[in-house]
Amino acid sequence: MASEERRKERLDRGIKVRSDGIYALLSWRELGYLVLPRLVLIVGLLLLPLVMPGLYWQRVISNVCLYALLALSFDFLAHYVGLVSLGGALFIGTGAYIAALLNKHLGLSIILTIPIASVSGAAICTLLLLPCLPLRGVYFAIVSLMYPLAAMRIIEALNIFGGTDGIMGVDSFPYSWVEQYFVIVMVILFLFGLRRLVNMDIGLVFRGVKDNDQAVRASGMSITYYKAVAVFIASTIGCLAGACLTHIYMFSGISLFALDFSILPIAATVIGGGGTLAGPDIGCFILVPISELLREFGTLRIAFYAIILMAFIVFKSEGLMVYGQRKYHQFERWVKI
Amino acid sequence: MTESPMLHVEEATKAFGGILALNRVSFDVNHGDILGIIGPNGSGKTTLVNCITGFVTMTSGKIFFKGREITGKPAHKIADLGVTRTFQIMRPYYSLPAYKNLVIPLFSPRAKRTGGWRGGGKLGDRNTVGIDILEEIGFERDSFVPYKLASSLPTGYLKRLELARCLALKPEIILCDEVFSGLSMSEIASMVPLIERLQMDGITLIMIEHRLRELFRVANRVMVLNFGEKLVEGTPDEVMANPKVKEAYFGSEEVEEVMTYA
Numbered sequence: 147m148a149s150e151e152r153r154k155e156r157l158d159r160g161i162k163v164r165s166d167g168i169y170a171l172l173s174w175r176e177l178g179y180l181v182l183p184r185l186v187l188i189v190g191l192l193l194l195p196l197v198m199p200g201l202y203w204q205r206v207i208s209n210v211c212l213y214a215l216l217a218l219s220f221d222f223l224a225h226y227v228g229l230v231s232l233g234g235a236l237f238i239g240t241g242a243y244i245a246a247l248l249n250k251h252l253g254l255s256i257i258l259t260i261p262i263a264s265v266s267g268a269a270i271c272t273l274l275l276l277p278c279l280p281l282r283g284v285y286f287a288i289v290s291l292m293y294p295l296a297a298m299r300i301i302e303a304l305n306i307f308g309g310t311d312g313i314m315g316v317d318s319f320p321y322s323w324v325e326q327y328f329v330i331v332m333v334i335l336f337l338f339g340l341r342r343l344v345n346m347d348i349g350l351v352f353r354g355v356k357d358n359d360q361a362v363r364a365s366g367m368s369i370t371y372y373k374a375v376a377v378f379i380a381s382t383i384g385c386l387a388g389a390c391l392t393h394i395y396m397f398s399g400i401s402l403f404a405l406d407f408s409i410l411p412i413a414a415t416v417i418g419g420g421g422t423l424a425g426p427d428i429g430c431f432i433l434v435p436i437s438e439l440l441r442e443f444g445t446l447r448i449a450f451y452a453i454i455l456m457a458f459i460v461f462k463s464e465g466l467m468v469y470g471q472r473k474y475h476q477f478e479r480w481v482k483i
Numbered sequence: 484m485t486e487s488p489m490l491h492v493e494e495a496t497k498a499f500g501g502i503l504a505l506n507r508v509s510f511d512v513n514h515g516d517i518l519g520i521i522g523p524n525g526s527g528k529t530t531l532v533n534c535i536t537g538f539v540t541m542t543s544g545k546i547f548f549k550g551r552e553i554t555g556k557p558a559h560k561i562a563d564l565g566v567t568r569t570f571q572i573m574r575p576y577y578s579l580p581a582y583k584n585l586v587i588p589l590f591s592p593r594a595k596r597t598g599g600w601r602g603g604g605k606l607g608d609r610n611t612v613g614i615d616i617l618e619e620i621g622f623e624r625d626s627f628v629p630y631k632l633a634s635s636l637p638t639g640y641l642k643r644l645e646l647a648r649c650l651a652l653k654p655e656i657i658l659c660d661e662v663f664s665g666l667s668m669s670e671i672a673s674m675v676p677l678i679e680r681l682q683m684d685g686i687t688l689i690m691i692e693h694r695l696r697e698l699f700r701v702a703n704r705v706m707v708l709n710f711g712e713k714l715v716e717g718t719p720d721e722v723m724a725n726p727k728v729k730e731a732y733f734g735s736e737e738v739e740e741v742m743t744y745a
Contacts, residue, residue, distance in 0.1 A: 350583055357578050365588035
């Protein structure tokens with residue numbers, strides 16, 4: 147019976163950079179404790195292109211980063227604003243088409259097309275999604291899924307923007323290392339930027355909208371306005387990924403509205419742990435390379451994919467990041483009852 | 484009459500399908516009043532609050548705030564004018580600590596305007612102001628209570644948090660939807676002085692209550708609703724002496740009790 151008379155106790159380490167405006171770090175050790183995981187992530191990301199063998203895998207890194215950006219935008223909208231958006235493909239497609247058109251028809255250089263496509267694409271996406279913003283949860287998800295599908299068919303039917311052929315011959319990044327480091331730096335910037343944002347006062351308003359939108363209305367704030375701001379932020383990230391994608395593949399076509407861009411970020415969020423922002427990125431770094439490795443199995447890889455997802459949902463539904471954070475920030479011990 | 488009443492409701496009517504939840508209810512509230520609204524369950528009290536604060540659009544009727552029509556304005560615009568409300572079923576932000584709950588209303592345009600303050604500076608940031616408001620409303624400052632997650636707070640504190648959310652907006656009117664319900668006698672006893680202090684601060688209050696004894700201690704006027712219609716309005720004594728009210732509350736022990744008390 148001895149084994150039944152003890153239980154596992156979990157205690158928070160409680161090391162924080164700041165509490166109530168006072169810098170609360172007491173030693174280099176505590177500083178290291180907090181900096182280490184962030185440093186591992188940043189340095190790891192920056193080293194990745196150097197350690198990857200061959201061009202093929204370097205391209206995979208760029209791909210992973212684009213999905214990571216999308217997953218960031220999904221996680222932000224779903225877990226901090228309460229809008230479960232399946233419109234990832236809309237963001238990618240809009241950003242990609244704008245960048246491609248600006249580059250091909252106006253001859254703008256890549257330094258201009260990416261920022262213009264990100265911001266104007268975000269504005270377009272926000273305007274398109276504006277009528278659906280009063281919707282919540284699964285209803286918003288369904289409507290936002292409709293947009294990329296509709297966009298694909300509209301381009302096909304009206305034969306605009308190159309129709310089914312798409313737009314070929316878009317400028318590529320000047321060097322492949324520029325391409326990789328650009329997307330990696332963007333992932334790092336937006337990851338830490340969003341983490342900062344959700345803990346700022348306006349971030350609390352976003353979380354308030356998710357938690358209890360009626361109380362936000364009763365506080366004298368328009369929920370539609372704040373939802374629109376959040377969608378703008380998320381779609382800026384998505385359109386940026388789209389613009390990068392079109393320059394990486396030197397092509398923009400209706401395949402960019404494919405459902406993969408809506409679905410994979412969700413799968414990555416499940417694996418990485420929702421609401422952590424870093425988790426979905428980690429999920430992308432697992433899922434996208436796996437799908438590359440499984441490429442030789444052809445369509446069978448979908449089955450492998452499904453098994454991985456199912457295993458995560460059943461055995462670690464909290465996600466890797468949440469699990470990791472818990473193990474890192476708490477210590478466990480057995481205590482006698 | 485030079486000064487228009489704080490709130491003027493004219494023939495407020497709300498129909499849900501064929502059911503008239505409110506049937507041509509009219510009343511005035513003057514500055515500094517505490518108006519109690521009582522009535523049996525389903526008599527339209529909460530619907531009235533929803534209509535005034537814009538959470539539900541009225542079928543017909545007009546509402547004026549300080550002589551300005553606010554009928555049909557969206558809820559956040561009405562709150563922005565200073566007509567705030569609490570919810571009967573408390574609506575805190577459960578995933579945030581209590582003091583962070585107040586950061587959200589403090590971020591609103593009205594709080595920025597009325598506070599003359601945009602965060603930072605002499606008053607401190609929104610967190611500090613939030614904790615100040617919580618202390619005012621009865622959260623012990625130096626305890627851990629203001630820092631606890633709203634999901635782990637007991638009902639009494641959540642009711643106070645609802646009021647605190649209104650106070651963060653520096654309101655002119657607070658419509659309290661059953662702030663006393665679900666509280667123990669001692670908790671109510673500690674809430675009553677709070678309500679009195681709000682009145683002294685010049686805030687007009689409209690209180691929906693079932694706890695008549697406590698309500699009559701603070702309210703200077705009472706309105707009785709029954710089946711969406713206004714039965715009577717007057718001072719607490721007048722209202723309780725009215726035979727129509729006795730009929731509406733027929734068999735209710737509380738009224739008998741209050742009648743003998745009054």
